[in-house]
Amino acid sequence: MNKLILGRYFPGNSFLHRIDPRAKLLAALYFIGLLFFVDYFVGFIWMICFTLLVTKISGVSLSIYLKGIKPLIWLILMSVFFRVIFTVGGTIYFSKGPFAISSYGLLLGFFSFNRFILIIIISTALTLTTKPIDLTDAIDALLKPLRLLGISTAEFSLMLSISLRFIPNLLDETQKVLDAQRARGVVFGEGNLLEQMKKIVPLIIPLFSSSLKRAEEMADVLEVRGYQPSKKRSSFRQLSWRFHDTASLLIMGVLTIGVIILNQFPIIEQWLL
């Protein structure tokens, strides 16, 4: 539970920390979208260089980002593996039934691997340098146009912020239930998969029960503190957009131009295939 770096915030004052959360969120989403338009090897090198630059200016050590990849590495390798064995093209090194290992498959596998890793690193950079509540405000701001369609985005953002607010309480409670179960002789992490799953049940039930009770009390609190979903609310947290926020979005334009140009040069592909 404590190994996951994605979603955590590291307090700091780096350039990336100071960028408006809306700009960061927009740029991160744009970068992830752009990754799917990179066609060739050199394009990926360009994106990797940019990602390394982002990690550098985030003021957080690269090893922290790599730690963030670690819990997900088997999932990534498995999907890359399937990509490799089900794609045929170029020189075929090995083939059996529907499976094959070919130069084209390996290249696409490499591209997939890079996409996964870069998406995780950029998302981690976003969450490491942005307070969860600022991120919620950014989501709320970016979803604002949906209000014109009659969709209440304020409720969604309040829901998000309350969920974020309850994460430490839920973690505390999980620890308490774990300790209570351990005190009664339950040994977690031992036995086969079925046995381990059975041990989770007495953990889940009290957590569900307490969460429901908490939700009921929270509903009362929302009511007595005057929250009415349909009513207009002001916001105490203020976001301010500055020049460097605009500049960071312009950098995404430069990145796009780089991708468009490098998409014309399949240098490695011509040599491999």
Added chain:
Amino acid sequence: MKQHPILSIKDVSYRYDLRHEDYALSQISLDVKRGEWLTVLGENGSGKSTLARLIVGLAEPEFGTITFNDQTVTQANKSTFWEKVGIVFQNPDNQFIGTTVQDDVAFSLENLNLSYHEMKQRVTNALHQVGMYKLREKDPSQLSGGQKQRVAIAGVLALEPELMIFDEAFIMLDPQSRTRLLKELKLIQKNLGLTIISITHDHNETVFADRLLLLASGQIIDQGDPRTVFTRNRYVQPPFAEQFRRELVQRGISVPDNYMSNDELVEWLCK
């Protein structure tokens, strides 16, 4: 001219399950004067929290009426009263909404759609009143029990309410923090002219009350100034000072035969 009560409860009855005859509150009538501190004392299941829920509009009485500032509170108009009647619950962890202290205090003000500057001013004032201004950027979940309750109180004070209800809000605090917080609250009450209803089963909290109301099995047993109520109801465990006074009397020491607060007893002993 007689002053109108800020809160008037007339013949209120309430039961949680309409299929059963067990009433959580039965034929309760009560007037609360503006600026008074009323402590409602009762054991678990006596109907104290139900009374609080009815006053703030979280439940509707089956019979009877609740009037606030001469206006009857109904489910239809209860939203017009919420900024004038604030409540602090027992468990502060379940009443925080904001992820920082100041965000949480500002939540109710955001619901009033106030301007940023107005909110900033009210949040700053409320946090100063409860001595939490320095910790305004902190995550509420990282605070101590007493600090959490202070934040919850600031959240209500920021609304500039007329009536504040504490539903066993000090039970989770250690005795020292509880007394300190209650003393500070008494000062705030006097400065702002607030009306307070404190619901508790802790007899020691009654020393801060102007009036004490005893509740048992959903009915009012007695009410009046704490001195009279404890003298009239000898079976009810009084605050420590009164217990101590009775102990002295039992041992043959000549002590005035009426209820004494901590300060009065100390003063008498010193004499």
